Amino acid sequence: MNPGVVIAVHSYKGGTGKTLVSMNLASIFASQGKNVCLVDLDLRAPSLDATFAADGKHWVNDFLDDRCEPMDLLKDFSKKKGTKGRLLVALANPSMEAIREVVTKDRKWEMRALRRLLSLKELLLKNLAVDYVILDTSPGLLYASINAIAAADLALVVTTWDASDVAGTQGMVGELYDLLEKRTIVLMNKIPEQLITNEEMRKRLTNQFKSAFKLPVIDLLPCYCDVLRQERSTIMALEKPEHPFSRGLVEIAQRIEKTGK
Amino acid sequence: MEKTRAPKPTEVDGIGEVLDVMTLLSLPDHLRKSALTIVKLKKAMAEDVAKETGRARAIESAYLNQLVRMGYLKRVREGKRVYFWAEGPAKAAPSRVSGKGGTA
Numbered sequence: 001m002n003p004g005v006v007i008a009v010h011s012y013k014g015g016t017g018k019t020l021v022s023m024n025l026a027s028i029f030a031s032q033g034k035n036v037c038l039v040d041l042d043l044r045a046p047s048l049d050a051t052f053a054a055d056g057k058h059w060v061n062d063f064l065d066d067r068c069e070p071m072d073l074l075k076d077f078s079k080k081k082g083t084k085g086r087l088l089v090a091l092a093n094p095s096m097e098a099i100r101e102v103v104t105k106d107r108k109w110e111m112r113a114l115r116r117l118l119s120l121k122e123l124l125l126k127n128l129a130v131d132y133v134i135l136d137t138s139p140g141l142l143y144a145s146i147n148a149i150a151a152a153d154l155a156l157v158v159t160t161w162d163a164s165d166v167a168g169t170q171g172m173v174g175e176l177y178d179l180l181e182k183r184t185i186v187l188m189n190k191i192p193e194q195l196i197t198n199e200e201m202r203k204r205l206t207n208q209f210k211s212a213f214k215l216p217v218i219d220l221l222p223c224y225c226d227v228l229r230q231e232r233s234t235i236m237a238l239e240k241p242e243h244p245f246s247r248g249l250v251e252i253a254q255r256i257e258k259t260g261k
Numbered sequence: 262m263e264k265t266r267a268p269k270p271t272e273v274d275g276i277g278e279v280l281d282v283m284t285l286l287s288l289p290d291h292l293r294k295s296a297l298t299i300v301k302l303k304k305a306m307a308e309d310v311a312k313e314t315g316r317a318r319a320i321e322s323a324y325l326n327q328l329v330r331m332g333y334l335k336r337v338r339e340g341k342r343v344y345f346w347a348e349g350p351a352k353a354a355p356s357r358v359s360g361k362g363g364t365a
Contacts, residue, residue, distance in 0.1 A: 111281040111348060114300070146282040150300070179286050179293065 004125035006133040007256070008152035008182075012168030014139040016158045017189040019047050020227070021249070022136035024237040028246075028253045030083035031238060034131040037074065037088040037124050041148045042138045043102045046092035050232035052077055059093035061102065063120070064113040070123050081238055088130070102144075110143040117151045140168075141176065149176065154256070155184040156218075161191050166212065173213055185216050185259070187252065190223040218255050221248050278332030280347045288333075295324040296347075299334060304346040 009022045019042070026038040040048040040060055058072040074088045081087055093099075105113075124130040135152060137145040149155050155177050159169045169186065177184040188209055196202040202220060209217045227236060227245045237246045278284075285296055298313045299305060307322035314321060325345045328334040334345045 107279045107281040107283070111279050114282060115348075118300075143282065146286070150282050150285070150297075176286070179290075180282075181294075181297065 004129075004131050004133065005154060005256075006121055006125070006135065006152045007154045007156050008135045008137055008145075008148040009156045009158060010137045010145055010149060010172075011139045011158045011165075012172055013160070013162070013165045014045075016139070016160050016165065017221075018042075018139070018158050019136050020236075021156070021158050021187065021189065022134050023048065023051055023235055024246070024249045025253055025256075026087065026089075026132070026134045027081065027083065027235045027237045028250055029132045030078060030081070030085045030087035032253075033084040035086040035088075035129055037090065037128075037130045037133045039090040039120075039133065039135050040092040041135050041144050043092050043144050044099055044138050044142070046094040046099075047232070048089065048136060049091045049094050051235060052089045052091060053233075054089070054091060056091075059098065060090050061093045061098050063090070064116050065109075066112070066116065070120050081235065083238075085131070088124075088128075105143070110147060113144070114147040114150060117147055121151055141172070146176065146180075149182055150180055152182065154259070155182045156256070157184060157186045157215075158189050159186060160189055161195075166209075170213060173215060183259075185218045185256075186213050187218050188220045191220045193222040196220055196222060219248060219252050221245065280328075280333040284333065292324055292328055295321060296328055296333060299325070299328075299345055299347055304344050306342055306344055310345070 007025075009018045009025075011018050023038060026036045030036045038048065038052075040046050043061060052075070054075045056072075056075055058068040060073065062068040063070060063073045073090045075091070076086060077083075077089050078085065078087045121133060124133050135148040137148045139145070157169055157172070157177075159165050173184065186209065188205075191205070195205060206217050206220060209220075222244070224243075224245050227243070230236065234240075236243055237249055240246055241250075280296060280300070285293055285300070288296060294314050294316075295310055298310045302309060302313070307325055308318050310325060311318040311321040325334060326336070329336045329345070334347055336343060336345050338344075
């Protein structure tokens, strides 16, 4: 049986680095020979199309709306990105019209969307032997994000050092991840470098966050200005694998792999 | 001449409230567990849900029936078996579990 894992990458606030983490993790797993599917579920502000330009006519929106089949949706980027394993990508429609349509959906539609998402999970893990499905979500408590968390096996919460972000994440641990019985890990991103100049400081800070969230903190990633300056089309892990950001994410990928399903 | 009796239509209970994720989050813990399991299994008997949740079948049956009364689940009897699911006609929701007998 394929022990594939579905990871929902989520956060309380926007701009924490979810998309950057999602696409780099997906690329790392694929470059290690794993079969990966990266799904853009940030339907209100899609951004993966800037990195994975595809000329397909079908979007995640169409699939959730029952207007296309999953195989119409999945684009294989393994050749283009030179990965050993398959790197399948499902993009959300970035047009204003599509975003307007998404915000008007009702509860019944969202319930069906969860069904569709669960059927996509089954197809990817069972029929296509995908090892990792990475769902890049919208921040906060939006339907699409909660659907993604409900469908996932693991929630990877990306949070920053910002006090309101930490407080919001603490709230979501109790009111969302715990209630949906999801295994959850936290990735602290954009930490000021001067706070983690040595291993002892890093350990102390990690323990502080562990007790604040009452969850395993998987790692602290410093804020790298040059990463933020990169063009959206750059996948750091593939193009600059020696960069500390890429190496940090390789370690995170290893830890996720060890934790398993 | 022998009369042929038309098959009795299967009666479906449940008033069709929407069991979306926001509703799931607002349910009390004991009912949320059962409802989440039904979402995962698609269509299942109390026995199947009990296997997943680790609770007694009779307890699970009571919770599932409570969710039917609240309108969040639908219920249908097929012979001795009673199935629960969250939306759509019973026939359209294939079961992911292969139960052997048992009632709700």
